[in-house]
Amino acid sequence: xxxxxxxASGSGTNAENIxxxxxxxxxxxxxxxxxxxxxAKVIERAKNHQISVEIFSKSELLNGNVxxxxxxxxxxxxxxxxxxxxxxxxxxxxxxxxxxNIHPALLPNYGGKGMYGxxxxxxxxxxxxxxxxxxxxxxxxxxxxxxxxxxxxxALTDEDTPESVAEKIHELERKHFPEIxxxxxxA
Numbered sequence: 001x002x003x004x005x006x007x008a009s010g011s012g013t014n015a016e017n018i019x020x021x022x023x024x025x026x027x028x029x030x031x032x033x034x035x036x037x038x039x040a041k042v043i044e045r046a047k048n049h050q051i052s053v054e055i056f057s058k059s060e061l062l063n064g065n066v067x068x069x070x071x072x073x074x075x076x077x078x079x080x081x082x083x084x085x086x087x088x089x090x091x092x093x094x095x096x097x098x099x100x101n102i103h104p105a106l107l108p109n110y111g112g113k114g115m116y117g118x119x120x121x122x123x124x125x126x127x128x129x130x131x132x133x134x135x136x137x138x139x140x141x142x143x144x145x146x147x148x149x150x151x152x153x154x155a156l157t158d159e160d161t162p163e164s165v166a167e168k169i170h171e172l173e174r175k176h177f178p179e180i181x182x183x184x185x186x187a
Contacts, residue, residue, distance in 0.1 A: 002028035002076040012042025014081035021178035111144030121162035
C-alpha cells in the first residue's frame with residue numbers, strides 16, 4: 001500500500017476528504033498529517049480517523065527537522081492541502097515530482113505569495129471574472145509555479161460573491177483532488 005503524507009494549515013476539509021477517499025481503497029492511505037498550526041481544525045479531523053499528526057514550527061520546517069520526519073515515513077506522495085507556508089527546497093529536492101498542491105484558481109492567474117483562500121475569491125469577484133476553478137500542480141521552489149497536472153473550471157455570474165465562489169471551488173476540490181491523487185499513485 002502506498003503512503004500519502006498531507007500538509008495542511010487550517011480547517012482540513014480537503015485533508016479529511018482525501019483521508020476518507022483512500023480509506024475505501026487498497027492503493028494508498030494517508031499515514032500522517034503535518035501542520036504548522038497547533039490550533040488548526042485539521043488536527044482534530046486527522047485524529048478522528050486515527051491518522052498521526054505532526055505539529056511543527058516554521059523553523060523546524062526550514063532546519064531539516066520536518067524532512068527527517070518525512071524520511072522516516074518514506075511517503076510515495078506528499079500532498080499540500082491548504083498549506084500556507086512556502087515549501088522548503090530541501091524537501092522538494094529529496095522528493096522530486098512527489099509533492100503536489102491544490103490552488104483555488106486557474107493558474108497562472110491568481111497565484112503567488114499571499115494568494116490563497118478568500119483573498120483569491122475576492123479578487124476574482126472584484127475583477128468580474130466569468131470563470132474560475134482549481135489547479136493541481138507539482139510543487140517547486142516558487143509559489144504556485146510548478147507544472148500543472150490538472151485543472152477544472154466553473155462558470156461565474158454577476159451575482160456571485162466571494163462566499164459563493166468559495167463554495168463552487170470547494171465542490172471542485174471535493175470531486176477532483178482525491179481522484180487526481182489516485183491517478184498519480186496508480187501511474
